[in-house]
Amino acid sequence: MNSNNFDVIVVGAGPAGITAALLLARKGLKVTLLERGEFPGSKNMFGGAVFGRVLHDIIPEYWTKAPFERFISRKMITMLAEDSAVSLDFHSAAFKKPPYNGFVVQRTSFDRWYAQEAVKAGAVLLTQTVADDIIREGSQVVGVMARRPQGELRAKVVIAADGAVSLLAKKAGLRREFTPNQFSLGVKEVVQLPAGALEERLGLTGDEGMSNEFLGRMGGGLHGGAFIYTNRDCLSLGVVAQAHSLKARKATIYDALDQFKRHPAVAPLLEGGRFLEYSAHLIPEAGINMVPQLFTGGMMVAGDAAGLVLAGGVFLEGVNFAIAAGKAAAETAIQAFEKGSFDQAAMAEYEVRLKESFVLQDIDRFKTAIPMLLNERLYEVYPSFVCRTLENWFMVDGTGHPKLAGMVKRLLGEDMGLWQMTKDGYQFGRAMLW
Amino acid sequence: MVDISQRLKFSRYRLDRQAHIEVDYVKCRRCTHRACLTACPAQCYLAHAENGVLFNYEGCLECGTCYVICDLGALKWNYPKGGCGVNYRFA
Incomplete structure (x- = not known):
């Protein structure tokens, strides 16, 4: 032969x-x-x-x-507003045991x-x-x-x-030819932390690791999100932006990444960090389409x-x-x-x-998430709305606490109507709930 | 603005003598948005008085963003020669 x-x-x-x-x-x-x-x-x-x-x-x-760097035992999802953030912080004992749910790798x-x-x-x-x-x-x-x-x-x-x-x-x-609404661009920095800092700042021991995925309006008005993953003694962090928003906004993803690194919820994690690498890649995100x-x-x-x-x-x-x-x-x-x-x-x-297999089954099942991910209010309105609502609600300023509904209505009025939120709620439901 | 070239210095590049992406500046002159200037994560596209843009392939991270957003077909986009281009240490 x-x-x-x-x-x-x-x-x-x-x-x-x-x-x-x-x-x-x-x-x-x-x-x-x-x-x-x-x-x-x-x-x-x-x-x-x-x-x-x-x-x-x-x-x-x-x-x-x-x-591998670490197994992921702590999974966080964070909504990011300009200078506040609200997280879901999930710790799992099951994720710490073989066969493990996920690993951070390079x-x-x-x-x-x-x-x-x-x-x-x-x-x-x-x-x-x-x-x-x-x-x-x-x-x-x-x-x-x-x-x-x-x-x-x-x-x-x-x-x-x-x-x-x-x-x-x-x-x-x-x-066929690629189009901007099929892709997001992701950029990542690897940042070396001082010895022991990563475990201390994130409350991790041994090989435990954390992932944190952020949703919000990124710097320059880019639509997408951000992420932090724990390596052994350095952090991988980055920003993801939809290619069509990169095109429309004329904002740069590296400026958005810098802004993310300066966010009050992120900056303390990076204190004393030393830059190691910058990388970029496209993510095909349009699923079945x-x-x-x-x-x-x-x-x-x-x-x-x-x-x-x-x-x-x-x-x-x-x-x-x-x-x-x-x-x-x-x-x-x-x-x-x-x-x-x-x-x-x-x-x-x-x-x-x-x-x-799960490959086309999941991609088909979650095709309903695509309209939600392209809904600009997912980035422009809701993360900051949720953060502002909680900020107002948790604020103890001597004026007393309103019930949530009244305050939501008041804050919502500044951004949009209840009808719009209901329609978006239905879109979210179709995307994720049923 | 962030100077991305400082960050790219941390990555090892093996340069091809030839650019792997060819830009047709005749088409770029017609472009109204010049989104490549800001969309490229490696600042490979710089503003140019005559042509609108000037492309430098040396710092390219081979991501394909310019190819995906260019709507005038101005790019003959390809990957660098085998073994050439960026070599990540972590990623």
Whole structure:
């Protein structure tokens, strides 16, 4: 067999691609994993959390092997106003025990480790290799063109896991042009804290960790949110902004990040911190509205490349969706090899598997959250309204405490009518409650 | 305004000799919003008197935001050559 011929070519060594390569290699298939970076993880960026139950199915007790920073035992959700904040602060004993609910990881070490698991299983990892195009024979995809000498790589199946800006899915004609309302931009800083400061400031012991996701109007009027995740002895924090609001507001995300760092609820956490890294990445957030055609003859699209991210209000999950999609793609390819058929009908099994798993079920279930997430009042009005209401209510200034309803009505009148709030309440209900 | 180049100095870049994104400034001159100037998280797009914008690829974080927001098709957007571009230490 020619060295440029494989059973399966997987493009992109992120969670989706690595999972597919690992499972295919375990079955003894000849699989290559292409990665454009120097090493797997060198280009990869996210906020911070891996919800790894799906990984536990692939690598049992992965937490004893994978490089992780902390498990998340304290989950916070915060509404942010200009100089106040209100949080839900959830502590769970169950989240502290195996199999753990979620971990904070750094992608350069986590993805690198995970890719090595695929290599150990027999996958051929080709780093510093960009896949520029697909190769077709008739309607069948039969390989990719890598940007290097003798770059023609051939296979029975190509799995495109080439990230949020998937040029391969586009070149295969599986997706249309990207639009700003499909994406949010996330930027992140890693900040080193003085020894012991992180545990002390957040009340953590041992390997316990915290995630805090913020909702509110970001600096410059950007719509989105912010996040803080605990690493071992540094914090990852960042801002997420909808691309259409970046375009409309002409505000910069780094100024919004600076403003977030100066917020009175955030600044004390960063005291004495030393800047380590700044990174940026797009998040596909339009759910079912941006999922491309997931397959064609000889090809499947997985992970961010397929828009398989759950942006469901209080949920923002990607890595677990990528792993599950990579697994479904691998299982589809394995079945195709058993049957010796790689055409469109054989690849269609991939979508069936995704629909049977939480991947397309959750994304479909929470498609009702998308109108809510695009509702400007979610950022412009409600967080500051809630904070102002509580500020007024908790204020002890000698004038006595009103009942909540009267005060809400008064404060609401400053922003909008009760009718508007009722309609938004219904939208929230449709998004999250039923 | 934050000077982002100071932060990018903390990341290791391997520069390609060639820009991975090509900008068609003829189209940029027609642009009315020039949102790339503020939307790019790495300040790769700078204001330019004649063309409206000037693109520097060296600090690019390869995120794709410019590609997603440009509505004039002015960008021939691509990833850098294998192994080139930004290398994160944490992310």
